[in-house]
Amino acid sequence: MKKRRAIGSAVLSLAMGVSLFATGAIAKQPESQDSFRVLIQGTNSEKAKVKDHYGVRLDFGTEGFTTTVNGNQYQALLKNKNINISEVSEVTLDYMKEAAAKPGGSTGSGPSDRTPWGIEAIYNNSSIQATSGGNGVTVAVLDTGVNINHKDLVGQAEQCKDFTQRTAPLVNNICTDKNGHGTHVAGSVLAHGGSDNTGIYGVAPEADLWAYKVLNDRGSGYSDDIANAIRHVADEATRTNTKVIISMSLGSSSKDSLIASAVDYAYGKGVLVVAAAGNDGPTANTIGYPGALPNAIAVAALENVQQNGTYRVADFSSRGNPDTDGDYVIGERDVEISAPGRAIESTWSDGAYNTISGTSMATPHVSGLAAKIWAANPTLNNVTLRQNLQANAKKYDVLSGTGAASGDDYASGFGFARVNQ
Structure with missing residues (x-):
């Protein structure tokens, strides 16, 4: 699928062993190939026009609003110089190479x-x-x-x-x-x-x-x-x-x-x-x-x-x-x-x-x-x-593993927080 513009990495993956954090690659949109979730930003007057025409999924005030459009509508929005449009993209899931x-x-x-x-x-x-x-x-x-x-x-x-x-x-x-x-x-x-x-x-x-x-x-x-x-x-x-x-x-x-x-x-x-x-x-x-x-x-x-x-x-x-x-x-x-x-x-x-x-x-x-x-x-x-x-x-410092060291470190942070028995 053609790579599209994204809001950072706007679609998130599970942070488990099954699915690593996003690799940045673009995958098929979950709604359909011809369906695009987009964030619209611009002046209040311009946003109001787009809202009236395309509808609103979620409104985040000054941060903009999101809506879903088809391919033709997406291209039309890209041509509108009075707004900023960014696609809410989907990233691929990755897999850890271990059975557990x-x-x-x-x-x-x-x-x-x-x-x-x-x-x-x-x-x-x-x-x-x-x-x-x-x-x-x-x-x-x-x-x-x-x-x-x-x-x-x-x-x-x-x-x-x-x-x-x-x-x-x-x-x-x-x-x-x-x-x-x-x-x-x-x-x-x-x-x-x-x-x-x-x-x-x-x-x-x-x-x-x-x-x-x-x-x-x-x-x-x-x-x-x-x-x-x-x-x-x-x-x-x-x-x-x-x-x-x-x-x-x-x-x-x-x-x-x-x-x-x-x-x-x-x-x-x-x-x-x-x-x-x-x-x-x-x-x-x-x-x-x-x-x-x-x-x-x-x-x-x-x-x-x-x-x-x-x-x-x-x-x-x-x-x-x-x-x-x-x-x-x-x-x-x-x-x-x-x-x-x-x-x-x-x-x-x-x-x-x-x-x-x-x-x-x-x-x-x-x-x-x-x-x-x-x-x-x-x-x-x-x-x-x-x-x-x-x-x-x-109280429970972590001293083992790559990057682990005495005190605050970049691998374990402050340490292992535990129940006070």
Whole structure:
């Protein structure tokens, strides 16, 4: 297909082992070959004319609005010198070359371990049989949807919404996950083990879930839809007076203005934003967005291997900027916190379980930990909660893996944030 202009890398891929951050190549548009999602910018009068003619999917005020057009309409808009038009493009998905990271069939009716190694590690307790915490805190999982009827997740979804439908930018009470990734992420955050005591546990099983489908069943989505969902979380947090954490196991190699603005908006509304660092390691300066944004916590992936007395940062985990090592200051493209991310077992969309790898799997461990800490310390706000996580991570330095070193480093950030036992 002919290469087109893009808004950065406006369509994002899963940040899991299955799907690396965007490579930049253009793939077929999900709606049709002759269908284009575009961002329109310009004067208010010119935008009004285009809105009247083509309609609006999402309006972002001064940042412009998005709409869907056919090929002829797209060419006509390109000729309009009074507006700026950028196509919201789709990037290809890449695959890690390791069996543990590839998507596969679920592992059967029960998990191999009700408290997998990541749970034992983050609780710093190898004999833990069940987890607790998170009461009164909500985690919004922005992903491929969630099987909210999975026996280990049933009863926890307060909201279930789809931001990917072609006919409407938001559909309530639908969040179907036909990919598996979103259900896996949700399980690591807050799976409660099931009423029959045979299921799996997440970090904070008493937390509530907002399941927001922002990625399609192939694991990609438009940046305007993702930005819309982020802003919706913030507005809902304000409306319901709820402590909310956004967990985003998705990303792109390029910064997108709509998503960056939405993250700033949510953070300013008191929402904590946690996002995957990406799977382009061990090369430096490879953190993807939105994790790379200063108002998002970028999470690196650890594996169940110990060297130098600590868990090791996985080679696939994206690295930050080595020039900022040791400063304990989070800037753009800095890793902030590490968590278990390789060979993580969790809930799957078919009602069973699966084991996959990626910074996607590390992210929900931190989101769950944040929920647990916030529930135990309700006077914290999102900024002081983040400071608490950072201080917690400093207690458990990571000294193993490419780029890992004593103190704040570009591979593991501040360290491995864990439950204070």
